[in-house]
Amino acid sequence: MEYGENPIAHSIDISAPSIARMRDWLLGGTDNFPSDRRACRALLDIAPSTRALVRNNRLFLQRVVRVLAQDYGVRQFLDYGFGLPVGRTNVHQVAQSVDRSSRVVYIDDDPIVLAHGRTLLDENDETAIMRATMTDIDGTLDHLKGTGPINLDAPVAALFVSGLHRIPDSPGAQSVIQRLAGRLVAGSFLVFCQLVSDSAAMRQAATEFMLQTTGHNWGRVRDKSEVHAWVSGMQMLDPGLVEVSAWRPDSDVTPRQRTFEWEEYGGVICLS
Numbered sequence: 001m002e003y004g005e006n007p008i009a010h011s012i013d014i015s016a017p018s019i020a021r022m023r024d025w026l027l028g029g030t031d032n033f034p035s036d037r038r039a040c041r042a043l044l045d046i047a048p049s050t051r052a053l054v055r056n057n058r059l060f061l062q063r064v065v066r067v068l069a070q071d072y073g074v075r076q077f078l079d080y081g082f083g084l085p086v087g088r089t090n091v092h093q094v095a096q097s098v099d100r101s102s103r104v105v106y107i108d109d110d111p112i113v114l115a116h117g118r119t120l121l122d123e124n125d126e127t128a129i130m131r132a133t134m135t136d137i138d139g140t141l142d143h144l145k146g147t148g149p150i151n152l153d154a155p156v157a158a159l160f161v162s163g164l165h166r167i168p169d170s171p172g173a174q175s176v177i178q179r180l181a182g183r184l185v186a187g188s189f190l191v192f193c194q195l196v197s198d199s200a201a202m203r204q205a206a207t208e209f210m211l212q213t214t215g216h217n218w219g220r221v222r223d224k225s226e227v228h229a230w231v232s233g234m235q236m237l238d239p240g241l242v243e244v245s246a247w248r249p250d251s252d253v254t255p256r257q258r259t260f261e262w263e264e265y266g267g268v269i270c271l272s
Contacts, residue, residue, distance in 0.1 A: 012111050012112050012115075014033040014035065015035055016035055016215065017035045017036050017038070017039035017213050017214065018032075018036060018110065018112060019083075019110075019166065019214060019217075019218075020083045020084045020108075020110050020112065020113045021033065021036040021084065021112065022036045022039055022040050022043070023054055023083055023084070023162075024036075024083075024084045024086075025037055025040050026040055026050060026051050026054040026055075027054060027055060027058060027086055029084065029086065031084050031112075031116060039213050042209070042213075043206075043209060043210075043213075046202075046205055046206055046209055047202070047206060047261050047262055048259065048261070049257065049258070049259040049260070049261060049262070050262075052255070052257060052258065052259075053257060053262070053263065053264055054162075055255065056244060056245040056255055056256070056257055056264070057161065057162050057193065057244055057264045058086060058089070059245070059254070059255060060161065060193065060244035060245065060247055060264070060266075061091070061159070061161045062089050062094050063247065063248055063249075063250065064159075064161075064191050064247065064248075064268060065077065065091050065094040065095050065157070065159075066094050066095075066097075066098065067248060068157050068189055068191075068268075069094070069095045069098035069099060069102060070098050072189070074095075074102075074155060074156075074157045074189065075095075075099055075101060075102045075103065075154075076102070076103050076104075076150050076151065076154065076155065076156045076157065077091050077092075077095055077102070077103070077104045077105070077156070077157045077158075077159060078104075078105050078107060078140075078144075078150065078156055078157070078158045078159065079091045079104060079105070079106045079107065079159045079161075080107045080108075080134045080158065080159060080160050080163055081107070081108055081134045081160065081161075081162075081163035081166065082106040082107065082108050082113070082117065082121075082159075083108070083110075083113060083162075084112070084113055084116050085116055085117060085120040085121055090120075090121060091104050091106070091159065092104035092106075092121065092123070092124075092126065092127045096124075096126065100126075101126065102126060103126045103127070103149050103150060104126065104127050104128075105127075105128045105129075105130055105144065105149065105150055106121055106127070106128070106129050106130065107130045107131075107132050107134070107140060108129075108131070108132075109131055109132060109133045109134075114129060114131055117129045125149070126149065128149055130143070130144075134160065134163050134166070134167060134176065135167060135171055135176055137176060137179045137180050137183065138179065138183070141180075141183050152183075152184070152185070153185060154185065154187075155184075155185060155186075155187035155188045155189075156184055156185075156188045156189075157188065157189040157190075157191060158180055158184065158188070158189070158190050158191065159191045159192075160176070160177075160190070160191065160192040160193075161191060161192070161193055161266075162193060162195075162264060163192075164176070164177075164192055164193070164194045164219070165194050165195040165218070165219050165220065165221060165222065166217075166218050166219050167219045168218075168219045168220075169219065169220070173194065173219065173222075173230065174229070174230045177190065177192065177230055177231075177269075181234070181269065181271055184271055185271075186271060186272050187271070187272070188271040189237075189268055189269065189270060189271065190268070190269040190271065191266070191267075191268050191269075192266045192267075192269070193244050193264040193265060193266025193267075194222055194227050194264070194265055194266060195221045195222070195262055195263070195264060195265075196221065196222050196223060196224050196226075196227060196262065196263060196264075196265040197221050197223075197260075197261060197262040197263070198223075198224070198260070199261065202221070202261050202262055203220070203221040203222070203223070203262075206221045206262060207220040207221050221262060224241075224265055227241060227265055227266070228241060231267075231269060234269050234270075235269070235270040235272060236267050236268060236269055236270065237267065237268040237269075237270055239267070240267055241265060241266065241267045242265070242266075242267060243257050243260075243263045243264065243265055244257075244263075244264045244265070244266055245257045247266075247267060247268075
């Protein structure tokens with residue numbers, strides 16, 4: 001049985017929107033239901049750039065994993081809140097294209113994500129699926145320390161790509177970052193991005209919509225200044241905190257975010 005597993009408590013309600021399935025629809029996937037599609041269309045009325053934002057965020061995930069594997073020799077990844085699998089561009093596939101021995105643990109607590117993950121992601125001995133919340137840092141790391149497959153005495157890249165805005169202010173995204181940074185060894189990396197907006201009206205509208213849509217299983221859209229406060233005093237890989245399509249683009253024609261009613265804002269923390 002997996003860490004934290006309670007199969008009786010798991011149920012999949014297709015009448016209510018799911019963040020993971022909404023994201024799947026926005027990425028052009030088919031693992032979604034009418035409730036998810038209705039919610040996405042309503043969200044696009046509030047923030048028309050959302051589909052491009054989600055796709056650029058996915059490209060950021062692929063780039064950052066490849067860069068960390070190729071240029072920094074990272075061979076271990078923890079993917080928190082990984083969502084529904086997407087084609088052949090998931091973390092273990094990108095990392096293992098650089099080095100076949102790369103190890104990945106996917107962490108989520110959405111039952112439909114776990115069901116699809118076990119089917120599509122657990123392809124070899126170097127990948128594993130764990131049921132846990134994104135905020136259960138100590139629980140997940142304590143479990144991994146005792147059972148593997150991740151060696152926490154060696155560097156790890158922990159990924160919170162499009163997840164921190166789903167964390168309410170208590171315990172808070174900053175608390176999650178600080179606790180994780182305090183547990184990983186020197187040479188590790190912490191990758192994150194957060195939905196932000198320069199418009200207070202947009203932050204409020206999008207936050208209220210997502211709270212209502214998810215049954216309050218969400219956090220909030222934040223201001224860039226809050227994100228900067230999270231990493232104050234921490235070392236970051238160039239180019240620092242940016243809108244994610246601007247993070248080390250592959251070329252001049254790499255898709256970029258063009259409208260900014262909201263954006264994914266983040267970067268890579270170097271732990272030393």
